[in-house]
Amino acid sequence: MSTPHQFKYLTKKRRVKEDRRFVTGKGRFAADFKFPGMLHVAMVSSPFTCAKINSIDCSLALELPGVHYVLTGEELASNINPLLSGLDLPEVKRLPLANGRARYAGEWVAAVVADTRHIAEDAAELVAIDYEMLDFVIDPEEALQDTAPVVHPENGNNIFFDKTWTWGDVEGDFAKAAHTLALRAKWSRSSTVPIETFAVTASWDGGREMLDVWASIQMPKYPEQIARALRMPVTSVNVHFDVDVGGSYGLKRGIRQTVIVSYLTKKLQRPVRFIEDRLENMAGGEMHGPDRIFDMEVAYDEQGIMESLKITATDDCGCYPGRAPLQLGKPVSAIVGPYRIKSAQYHARSVSTNKTSQEAVRGFGQAPTNFAIETVVDRIASALNTPREEIRRRNLIRSDEFPWRIPSGSEYDSGDYHTVLDKLMKTADWDGLIDKRNAFRESGKLAGLGLSTCLEPSGGNSSFEPLFNPKNNTTTWMESCLIKVDMLGGICAMMGTSSSGQGHETLLAVSIAEVLERDPDSIRAIHSDSVTALPSNSPVGSRMAIMLGGAAAGAAKKIKNQVIAIAAHNFQLPEDRLIYEGGDVYVKGDTERCLKWEQLVDIAHRQYHNMPIGSEPGLQAQHTWEVPSGGAMPKEDGTVQMYPCYAFEAHIPLVTIDPGTGQVQIHDYYIGHDCGTVINPDIVRGMTFGGIAHGIGAALYEKFQYDESGQLQAGTFMDYLLPSAHEIPTVEMIKHYTPSPLTEFGQKGSGESGYLGAPAAIASAVNDALAPLGKSIATLPMRVRDLEELLNS
């Protein structure tokens, strides 16, 4: 396997192609697209936590000049198919607008269409709805009780999913173990909250019979979902993937919004746009993240070596299942973290409550799970009075043990966890940090040093789909690239997805440049429209460096092979007598006999008489790549290879807590990081720093707080606190490269890095700070008021 220094373009610092348009204000975001005759939508939201909708009177709204239409849930429901669910729940219908019953405060009940957004908002206030309040349930554990109000009465209860898997001799291992320990850890409802809300414009062209969609979307199979909902062929849906997406981190999956405007544009024969305002986004956009209670049990020996782990994860899914419950599934791929735990039990429960729904959030459930596992590891250290790093060293999988199969069936591809941890601790000067912590303590502060070690499963096969839904038989999660070499030798590469800051144009250009040995800056990378795009599954699950990079390299190799074949034919020599260099092909030992790239391309495009017999004219290639190690259904016992590549990260933060106010300050932050071969170092740095910032937010600040009556208390940035440059420290990143044997260049995923270990590390630091007081906390976020309460209790 290649090591970093062998690459010509990969791993090197290089300006990111996309950034030029962003620094000049020339990014093209969904809200930047305007069309003649475009109409605007504002939503009418239910103010009640649960209510029956007796009637909707739109007459006053429709009288307002400039108002074109008011779409009710009833009309929409009778003209579309319910939206796709990740689970097999035929009685739970997810619709873009509430129909008959509104199930959470903020749920959209009607959509007003007007000449301007202002008028639409005015008219939304004039829609008169007769509601009848119903019983509701907010607490997920209460929702599990037989007596609880049922969010979807048709479903019979509030359980969306409830299953237990046991891998290995869990009970035997627990019975034999010298020690066991149990704890409860909570991860509260937060989200990635992009600065751009969801925005979508749809325009139906009856002449072409085409629905054009411009959206801030990051979602697998988006065009297919639109087509299914609207009962139209996918060939009549054209999603413009060249729209820049203003942040997503998994979240931007506005299928409800899209179906509403798509229905309206067909109905009204005008382009229709909906841009969520911040409250629509936070309360009704259905873009909250995991909200999870972990009941953890671990069996371990005198040395702190973990023998077995039992996890019960109870997830408050909110109102509708969508794809969100599958976020309980991804953790199956790394259910024992980076540790040599030989048996595990996983009880996953997805529960419905009268809150807005969850959507996929960075890490797809892995960050909360890592937090719970790491809390267990720290508690073992504490129970045995052994340093936390030592407990980890004893449990981490060793570098000579890869590939390592975990109890739930996934095989970890590669890693060198001990080296990364050692490098991190050395660079961070762990002992020096302990001295610094102790100095803080001596000055009267509460100070703590945190540690976490965890994995980023990447490039996945979506195997949690069949695992969680027996009717789903998905075993591929492919990605594609099409490369065209034009008549003058220019290279254009096409992907079939939009991007939300991941730098895919740069990824394509550099991956292709590496294979073809052409200047990356000369390679154009574009986002195809969905009707012309090859199969893609969008940038989810830390997969694009692996999958799009692999597809691009695969297509580039085909181009290279074609070029060599053309040269061989023209030299009348076998290919093994030729050397390809920088696009030119020359004869071994006789560099005078050379065909330049431009000549070879010209032959391909114009000189069919000089082409190998039977070859295809022109110079183009496509490659659709199956996930390495993928392709299999889960076995009876639920074991399955879920992700091919496993990146590793270890975090060390040093924090202080103000004993009076409970405010946490982060003084130092180090991360050891190994995602294999790095495609672009600035992109990986950025992803990691940004992920840490998200993690700090989830650990200390961000929470979609609901009150007891089910009203969202954090619908604006005044009360849902996003960390600023004051709260996020400078992070020192210590890099290590263990290439994956499964990928083209040895790369692994990094799109979720930082976020997967930062919450656990901050929690570890806070608890270290609390330890001298004999106190602890295992609930995130650890907000100022939570800590103040704890300190003064």
Next chain:
Amino acid sequence: MSKNTIQITVNGTSYKREVEARLTLVDFLRDELDLTGTHVGCEHGVCGACSVIMDGRPVRSCLIYAVMADGHDFVTVEGLGGKDGSLSPIQDAFWENHAMQCGYCTPGMLIACHHLLEENPDPTEEEIREAIGGNLCRCTGYQQIVEAVKIAAQRARGSNL
């Protein structure tokens, strides 16, 4: 809805328009002048994505009505670079150091950093963080932004030698 006539200068060009009293400056810039580089984030003055420079100082264009902008002078992200399309030092440093990912908060960040460097050509890390403290970025964790400001400042100082 009654309309008011306003005259404002944006990036050196004077515009005269009739606007509704409730139209915010950011909507005016984007919808009336087609200057879509300025972005709408929270619409309540917290995120800073809509930052523009008004009479030499950064302001939130979502908190200002267009009618209040009458007679004032503005610079938006489109006005930071040269008329020939060349990048300003801070734009170039942002690009070089990948001080963004999705690019959505970037125009507001650039406005804040541009203003900082005009006022303080040699800012400390703390001063940089203070200057961008009112601009939220969800992608970067701010680090490469802070670094980019240092790069731009260093270059500007170097060019004056």
